[in-house]
Amino acid sequence: MNNGSVISLEHVTRSFGDRLILKSVSLNVNKGEIFGLLGPSGAGKTTIINILTGQLSCGGSAEIFGVSCGKIGGEVYRRTGAVLDNCGLYERLTCADNLRLYARIHGVAFSRIKEALALVGLDGCEGKKVKALSKGMKQRLALARAILHKPELLFLDEPTSGLDPATAAEIHSLMNDLRRDGTTVFLTTHNMDEAYRMCDRIALLSDGTIVECGEPGELCRRHCSTSELRIVAVDGEKLSIANTPENAEAVAGLIRGGRLQSIHSSEPDLGTVFLRLTGKELDK
Numbered sequence: 340m341n342n343g344s345v346i347s348l349e350h351v352t353r354s355f356g357d358r359l360i361l362k363s364v365s366l367n368v369n370k371g372e373i374f375g376l377l378g379p380s381g382a383g384k385t386t387i388i389n390i391l392t393g394q395l396s397c398g399g400s401a402e403i404f405g406v407s408c409g410k411i412g413g414e415v416y417r418r419t420g421a422v423l424d425n426c427g428l429y430e431r432l433t434c435a436d437n438l439r440l441y442a443r444i445h446g447v448a449f450s451r452i453k454e455a456l457a458l459v460g461l462d463g464c465e466g467k468k469v470k471a472l473s474k475g476m477k478q479r480l481a482l483a484r485a486i487l488h489k490p491e492l493l494f495l496d497e498p499t500s501g502l503d504p505a506t507a508a509e510i511h512s513l514m515n516d517l518r519r520d521g522t523t524v525f526l527t528t529h530n531m532d533e534a535y536r537m538c539d540r541i542a543l544l545s546d547g548t549i550v551e552c553g554e555p556g557e558l559c560r561r562h563c564s565t566s567e568l569r570i571v572a573v574d575g576e577k578l579s580i581a582n583t584p585e586n587a588e589a590v591a592g593l594i595r596g597g598r599l600q601s602i603h604s605s606e607p608d609l610g611t612v613f614l615r616l617t618g619k620e621l622d623k
């Protein structure tokens with residue numbers, strides 16, 4: 340394990356029946372970073388989180404805080420929090436009662452419950468039953484529960500999937516606050532914009548292996564050296580040309596001739612990088 344690594348996977352494999360889902364996954368997550376695992380649905384992202392949180396066995400080596408994921412005990416659980424696919428809240432209990440259960444398990448003072456609810460924008464919802472909450476509010480409550488005991492490492496499995504943009508933005512803002520406080524975040528997503536904006540580093544997962552890993556902007560520059568110009572002429576004709584010095588005259592000609600209606604540069608994005616590396620599209 341690297342110095343400063345909070346998570347380390349080396350040649351991790353996992354099958355379900357005779358289907359090899361993870362062929363050989365290797366990655367390291369450093370302390371204090373937001374690390375994104377980006378891949379289409381079915382790629383194996385949740386499987387990796389289940390391995391890291393000790394819920395699934397695997398081949399190869401998987402460690403968090405230097406402890407093998409197959410042997411995680413109370414001390415490691417106290418240092419980690421998770422918002423998983425199935426949010427696991429008690430529908431008939433109130434928000435505060437759901438958090439009280441967790442506070443007891445983790446030995447957290449009840450005064451922290453109000454604080455955690457405020458952090459996720461659920462102030463005043465203590466007495467509300469979970470079944471009366473919207474999807475976005477439930478997700479925020481799951482997040483409040485995950486950060487109740489101030490974990491050093493937080494797993495977020497597609498935390499904004501299916502949420503409205505305003506709630507997604509609030510969750511992103513909370514993630515930024517957590518990063519400022521030094522929390523390490525392991526995020527899975529199939530949303531390239533989320534990965535690009537939120538993550539210090541990302542790994543692209545396809546076909547059971549990590550095909551690339553690095554800073555999002557750096558990956559885009561490395562794999563897509565030119566961006567595209569999308570031009571609409573006054574007569575409605577649409578052109579798409581590479582943003583290169585050789586094409587400068589063609590663009591200048593349109594301007595001189597009074598033919599240019601609009602011009603947009605389309606920056607290379609992580610979807611393009613993924614497509615170039617795997618021949619596959621990320622989900623929308």
Ligand SMILES: Nc1ncnc2c1ncn2[C@@H]1O[C@H](COP(=O)(O)OP(=O)(O)O)[C@@H](O)[C@H]1O
Nearest residue numbers: 355356360378379380381382383384385386387
């Ligand atoms: N418990 C399981 N039994 C059988 N197949 C599974 C199980 N869990 C996941 N899979 C399969 O493994 C693949 C990866 O699933 P998953 O990790 O949930 O992908 P992702 O989270 O990237 O969408 C999928 O094809 C899924 O059907």
Ligand SMILES: [Mg+2]
Nearest residue numbers: 384385424497
């Ligand atoms: Mg998943």
